[in-house]
Amino acid sequence: MYDGGKIIAGLLIGLVLLTFPFWYNLGKAAKLPEPKLAPEAQKAKQCVESKEYMAAHHMQILNKWRDDVVRKRYRIYIGLNGKEFNMSLQNECMKCHTSKKEFCDQCHNFVDVKPYCWECHLEPKEAKEGK
Ligand code: HEC
Ligand code: HEC
Ligand code: HEC
Numbered sequence: 026m027y028d029g030g031k032i033i034a035g036l037l038i039g040l041v042l043l044t045f046p047f048w049y050n051l052g053k054a055a056k057l058p059e060p061k062l063a064p065e066a067q068k069a070k071q072c073v074e075s076k077e078y079m080a081a082h083h084m085q086i087l088n089k090w091r092d093d094v095v096r097k098r099y100r101i102y103i104g105l106n107g108k109e110f111n112m113s114l115q116n117e118c119m120k121c122h123t124s125k126k127e128f129c130d131q132c133h134n135f136v137d138v139k140p141y142c143w144e145c146h147l148e149p150k151e152a153k154e155g156k
Contacts, residue, residue: 058135060128066121073104073117087114087142115146123149 072079090112093099102110111117122128125148
């Protein structure tokens with residue numbers, strides 16, 4: 026004879042397993058990236074341009090900096106509030122954003138972009154976690 030309770034329980038477990046990838050991914054998709062500002066950046070209070078502008082256009086700024094330095098030998102960029110910046114990925118951006126992992130990578134992993142810059146430019150040495 027069939028045991029109705031067991032069949033229903035079996036069906037329920039089957040349903041949960043079948044739909045697992047769906048609701049598991051729902052949970053993940055809802056988690057937006059949280060880039061953490063390093064203490065160095067917090068102390069500086071402002072970025073090269075406004076936060077909104079940086080979030081949307083930092084790639085263009087980096088491209089412009091590279092062209093200006095490599096082709097035109099310019100070194101100084103006048104940014105937000107007339108502040109001067111040394112146009113350098115390693116020596117300027119990463120001086121404030123001292124953790125690539127906690128900052129840059131938080132967003133990049135989310136949108137799945139992998140800038141190849143670090144094949145040549147040095148990334149900051151990450152502080153060893155828990156050691
Ligand atoms: C003088 C320190 C400093 C430098 C140099 C600097 N940043 Fe920032 N950055 C900050 C601060 C502080 C914020 C947060 C600004 C705010 O909340 O108004 C920020 C914000 C950002 C954001 C937006 C983050 C978000 O959560 O939306 C991006 C992207 C960014 N910076 C990238 C860069 C890049 C790329 C460079 C080099 C071209 C750079 N930063 C140079 C201090 C700096
Ligand atoms: C607030 C989220 C956020 C933060 C923080 C952030 N990025 Fe990005 N970055 C993006 C997004 C989104 C893209 C992809 C944009 C596109 O494809 O149009 C991107 C693209 C780039 C690119 C171009 C890559 C390519 O292959 O086209 C570079 C270079 C880059 N980021 C450098 C940095 C650096 C360096 C930092 C840390 C100092 C940083 N980003 C922090 C969101 C972020
Ligand atoms: C194949 C090696 C290589 C790769 C990959 C590379 N760069 Fe460079 N980059 C250089 C060299 C060499 C210079 C010239 C250094 C100088 O004149 O100070 C330079 C200069 C720059 C400069 C201006 C000077 C400085 O100190 O930062 C910026 C900004 C820059 N690159 C950004 C980028 C970004 C953003 C990426 C990734 C999207 C990238 N680079 C990928 C080799 C590379």
